Amino acid sequence: MPKLTREEKLRRINANPALWLKNFVKVYYNGELVPFVLTKEQQHFVENMERFNITLKPRQIGFSTLYLGLILYYSFQYPNFNSLIMAQSEDVSAYLFTRLKLMYESIPEKYRIGFRKNNEMELFLENNSRIVVRTASKMKAESVGRGYSLNLIHLSEFAFYDEKFQTQALPALESTLIKNENSRIFIESTAHGMNYFYELFKESMAGNSRYKPFFYNWFCDSVKKQYQFEYELAKQWYKKGSLIKHLYDDEMDETEKKLYEMGATKVQLMWRRWRLQNMTPEQFKEDFPSTWQEAFVSTQESVFDQKQISDRLLFLPEPLNAKEINDLPDVLYPYLNKSLFIYKLPKPKEMYFAGVDTASGLSKEGDLSAMSILDSSGEQVAVFYQSGLPVYKFANIVNELGDYFNYACLMIERNSYGLDLINRLKREIGYLNLNKTKKWDKTTGRKTLEIGWNTDNVSKSKLIQDFKEAFEEGIILINDRETLQQMQIYMEKNGKLGNVRGKNNFDDLVIATALSIQSLKLGKYYV
Incomplete structure (x- = not known):
């Protein structure tokens, strides 16, 4: 096989978002700046994303970082590419913009497109691509996106927006999306009760929505990567409490056995026990769901015991064919x-x-x-x-x-x-x-x-x-x-x-x- 020239290598890298991020972008991981290598779940999303996408996920598994990386990738590859990032609060908006700038600045200077503007929550590149960050709580739903023609929209932690804003702003934003093959909407969030995000995700799972659903549970590879330090703390805590190093099969309750069958490791089950020392089972399921249904557990006004429902959902038989x-x-x-x-x-x-x-x-x-x-x-x-x-x-x-x-x-x-x-x-x-x-x-x-x-x-x-x-x-x-x-x-x-x-x-x-x-x-x- 002939050796690729530098130009051919660059063409291959630029044609593939995962390769481009790996070779040109760095992110902070455990306090160190490292190449942005996609996790299994991030790679799955990139390979399967469509025009309209909605993602339900556990807390802090790197998907906001993925969407920022994809926005940079498309902004570099396509001149005049306009992106909107929206967060639920001003502090989160500022945090996302800071991360975006750090990722931009990590790109080697010889491959980095210069900017015309890099402040006031806006990154405007010399190829006329523009990335704007806005705050949902500071905008009126009926006017959001007005005047924009957008190629990519990222709605971060959508479930935490005001529900009226969710229902009114989304159709307005959808109408700003440019009609070409590279235009996309990324809605992502952890669950937050049974609001419009719940309705939207449930309908997408049923196939009754234009949105393609993505769900990742708390024992996926991305969680393993992000929570390695906590796993070590949990193992130490477990060892002190039980005087043994490992969690054995006969020590697991029925729910743990089912989670183990579903793919959770015994270290992750120890971590779950460790986490449950300071949060309720309902809070854990909302932040770290094993199935998409249990993420939306709500106990405030529920008639039926939500824990029993979510536990039963893990053990259901399949209907007969x-x-x-x-x-x-x-x-x-x-x-x-x-x-x-x-x-x-x-x-x-x-x-x-x-x-x-x-x-x-x-x-x-x-x-x-x-x-x-x-x-x-x-x-x-x-x-x-x-x-x-x-x-x-x-x-x-x-x-x-x-x-x-x-x-x-x-x-x-x-x-x-x-x-x-x-x-x-x-x-x-x-x-x-x-x-x-x-x-x-x-x-x-x-x-x-x-x-x-x-x-x-x-x-x-x-x-x-x-x-x-x-x-x-x-x-x-x-x-x-x-x-x-x-x-x-x-x-x-x-x-x-x-x-x-x-x-x-x-x-x-x-x-x-x-x-x-x-x-x-x-x-x-x-x-």
Whole structure:
């Protein structure tokens, strides 16, 4: 293979962001100025980034540094390249600009493009590329980006911006993005509760957003590199407390064993214990998540124990695939592993109890029609949920799914569209295994029986309190991820129960599962 000339080497380096950063840019690591060699996760991002990108990450794993490096790279390679860096506060903005300047100044003088301006949070290069740093808290959302035509936007710690600014500023910034192949938006943040960043990331993970999601957990290589010093402190702390050097398998609790299976080293598990001396498990999960869902744990107004939810999310079974399921009714096959998820096959002579929450089905943007099924031991064996499903179609699905699970006993919320569902099941289809509840007759003063569950403020509180007790006391076992994620965002605020407001934040599986628990409590079939 012929030896490359200096010009050919330079062309190769300039064509590759990772090579350019490694050869020309230096960063501070453990107090020393070293070549900027990308970590495994940084390399993964560079190789897979698209026009719109959103990253959820643990604290301090070098991704802000990566984005600053990429901004420098594109600014050097392309004249007239305009970039905006935005941070949540003035001190963070100043810190990012200082780091940007240090990285710029580390470039060898023979390869460094001179600047026309290098102050007031702006680096303006002689090739007319411009990098501007701004502070979200000092700008009006409606005017952000006005007058700009931008090639690259980096929104640092986006979850910590004011929520109104998040929702209003992002569309304004997106409209400033120049329409070419090198234009990009980088949204990155650690989690900060269930705000607009949560909604945006959740939608991207579901494939319902233009943004490509990137998630990196707390035991990835970047964390190992950044926290080496703390790992040594944790090992010393552990050795003093246990009189032994290493963490052995029989000393690990179930969560630690699962984290170990997921890739955490025993040194990292020691470090986790060390960290938990001065922070709550919820704080650790927010700053150092192992899954993207647990990053958004919120305990302030949550109805359900968030630690139990996030722990359960680590141990969920996969739903059965079509090859594992026998004799499923033809009407249900199109929904399998899209809207219908089955975790256990029906057993002969087993009793099943289902809860059903009915939506209007008039819009695909509306609430979900949902069904959750428990066996007699309280284990969740199947769920169905879909929006935009007319009641007459949902009635057929409920009938077929109930019949498949040994003619399951159904507790249906009878409010609004639920009453239509009850009538269709009973009178048109002939499904008779329907739970009844007692209700006072206001005229006669006698108790009467009616099919389904009538929800008002009092009965809804009982419904949710019973669900909370059953879940937290281990009376039921939730197997479905969507059910748990809806439980995560189910809140009590100002005396009102419901999901966190936001697009596609549903609570229908919470209600359906709560209704299935009421059916289980009654514990009887009506046929």
